[in-house]
Amino acid sequence: MFDDFLVRAALAGAGTALAAAPMGCFVVWRRMAYFGDATAHASILGVALSLAFSVPVVWGAAAVALLMASIVSTLSGRGFAMDTLLGVMAHSALAFGLVAVSFIDGVRIDLMAYLFGDILAVTKSDLAFIWGGAAIVLALLALRWQALLTATLNPDLAQAAGFDPRREQLVLTLGLALVVAVAIKVVGVLLIAALLLIPAAAARPFSRTPEGMAGLAAAIGVSAACLGLWASWEFDTPAGPSIVCAAAMAFALASLWRVAARQNGG
């Protein structure tokens, strides 16, 4: 069944969404939206470097994403004006990446495939990487879940309970870099942040606990991936953006539901 490109695409989308959604919940709770953006955009620089040195693209992307995420997370504790700084870093990383790609000759690369993803061209080995990466991210989050949540709620509470909040920040940094590497093939560097944020945001109005929100976000993400692929097939639209559109519609519906529920409630 892995020989059907649509099945491979659906599995790739589902695997990515499964890892991105719980990770995205932390991005939302900790107000790291721009952090996700900067990390994802920087990975295009990793793509360029991997092509230049002929190493697998995902490794280069993961390495640069990790570097970017570490820089940002180090700076965040030191009282910089973070939104400005992150805005500068996100977009300059993207610009440097695009410039770096243009230096690479000999290889003809399809830049669009990295900016917007190329989910329909996912190979079996891509699929192995996506599910392997997703499994690591989910395992990391599951193992550190209680400590991560406590540190997210209040770093001092975590400290008093014997956890180092900086270590939990590092866990999230690692997880985020992995999600970025996993998601490049599926939605491309420009839309990774969307896959992190939108399912989590859509799940919020229906959730009573953090676990509920993470689970629901994963379900919304996977459904959006399948729905987006179907739409892409049906209407001949680009697959990555279609997936994000499907997630955005889920968010819009959730927001409407919330407004309606508020009005009914009082």
Next chain:
Amino acid sequence: MSLIALQNVSVRLGGHMALSHVNLSIEPSEVVTVVGPNGSGKSTLLRTIIGAVRPSVGKITAKPGLRIGYVPQKLALDPTLPMTVARFLSLPIRRTVAEMEAVLETCGLPGLAQRQLSELSGGQFQRALLARALLDKPDLLLLDEATQGLDQPGSATFYRLIEQIRKETGTAVVMVSHELHVVMSTSDRVICLNGHICCEGHPEHVASAPEYRALFGTGTQGALALYRHAHDHSHDGECDHDHPHSHPHGGHA
């Protein structure tokens, strides 16, 4: 032995000395109140005790296996994070329903386990924070301005609860408070802090100490003014004490 002892502890935060040469030890079951103006290092002192900030000089010795329950000054709950009271109590250690019900009962929040934290009133929220700290059966309870934002009766009730918990569990309590008049009857010892320990001792001793007067003598918070007017009959004339001062520190009771 002492639960925790700070020896000559100094803390540097972002280039300025937040605490200098603090000597302090907390004995089992005692209630210590820390008073001081804004920016005097009260929160830093508690955060040093829990290990969130490291002293640049000095030594902290804790009794092996010391269990600390910490109630932060405020907990900014992000509206994007859904959290029931029960889920909050289970962070970071999972608790049974029976444990949670018992502690909620103690803290005057019976039946609120399934309520969202964001739906609690200010007083209920502080009690939920306290309940979570109590679940760990602490030897030392640290409260950082736990009654901030509560009205007078609200904070009086809160301190009565602390007093009752101390009696029942024998935990030591270190609390930061502006409301000396409220905590007066409860505290065994008051520490007046302004970067360093200005004076310490029995509440009445500290309230009449010139160092304390120098800090709170003029333009003071309403609560302390209220205290002075209600309980103190020698007015004025003592507020000319210069601060920072150069006399030897530590006027013990």
